[in-house]
Amino acid sequence: MARKTKADKEKTYQALIEAAAELFRSQGFTATTLNEIAERAGVTRGAFYGHFSSKSEVIQAIWEEQALPFFEPIKDTLLNLPQDKPAEAFRQQINSLLELFEDNNIVGRAFFIIMHNMEISDKDKELVEFLSDKYKLYEQVLCCAYKKLGEAGNLKQGVNPDHAAMGFLYILIGMINMALLPFGDFDYERDGYPVFEHYLNSVLMD
């Protein structure tokens, strides 16, 4: 095939990323073949190998280029909650996070892929390490945020910050799981927000 312009190359790159993310989400990482990715992107495997050297490399690209730019600011805010009214800032960031999932499909998919990394465990050690690092990062960020909330006296009495953080993470994982299921009709407004609202109300002082 003929050579394309640089802009065209970028387009195929994005198409490959998009296709891979959607296929990983809907069929899982292992079940998705390079042929399927290429076909969905409107190219062949030849194009794929021009951009990536393996399937694992795509996940890392999805994370770093698509999800990270959205997550980074939220993460930073959570790690540095203000001394005054940290609960308010916390709620705000959580809402940003949920809106992210609602609006930007690729971020939800990336998060989902990370959360379901065990699917590919054992067979690709390096990738598992990459994914588990991300997982642990989420945990740390949440624990840190809740610790701050506790220090600022914004947690209800008897609420253990670590337990609260874990509970939050569980709910987050469960909700994303639900939201991206191939069947069912998940609706954030109806099935997502109220649950978080209730959980935050049960944990935070106002």
Added chain:
Amino acid sequence: MARKTKADKEKTYQALIEAAAELFRSQGFTATTLNEIAERAGVTRGAFYGHFSSKSEVIQAIWEEQALPFFEPIKDTLLNLPQDKPAEAFRQQINSLLELFEDNNIVGRAFFIIMHNMEISDKDKELVEFLSDKYKLYEQVLCCAYKKLGEAGNLKQGVNPDHAAMGFLYILIGMINMALLPFGDFDYERDGYPVFEHYLNSVLMD
């Protein structure tokens, strides 16, 4: 190879189920090959095809023969919570459920596999339907139980039964996810119970 006794046949059957469940959990359904299952069970693929006609059939067997007998009584109790002190009965069943995960590995694995069914979606329609049915069943059982709790006046004021049920399911999924991750060291006593305890306390009247 020589013919075995009926008891021996049953042993290989169980060995295949056990092997498959553990491999599905640790590597995922798609990534697990029939050779791996057979090898882990100490037989060859010839034996596998004597008992099952495909990989999908194994999941259904795992569910129906291994997990269902444990779940059924809990499910029935949740669907028929007593009029007086339903909250107490509910707590008790949830504890039974969690103990099940803690003690009986195959139940946890079965639950996990069901919860992560999207991994195999799209490619095996029939299996996806089977799995999604189970998923929806969980949801219904929980919603029914919380509805009963609400009617009996056992939910705290302002708690929507459906939202509470969803939140519970999210936490359950998230916890199982966490518990069966290949990395990390999940401990039910430390990471499971307290979260449920807190959640139930925030939802139920005592």
Added chain:
DNA sequence: CAGTAAACATACATACGTGTATGAATAAAT
């Protein structure tokens, strides 16, 4: 105590996924 059928191993045919090597056509460089 034959004869049969069952339980499982072995071997084979087929399909498919991956990765690489090659080639064509044209954008970019000089």
Added chain:
DNA sequence: ATTTATTCATACACGTATGTATGTTTACTG
């Protein structure tokens, strides 16, 4: 304008997973 380099398709080689056909031994059956 010519050359070079690049983007991607095509073709090939290899490994591996599946499913089936066949064979072997022995438990079961009458």
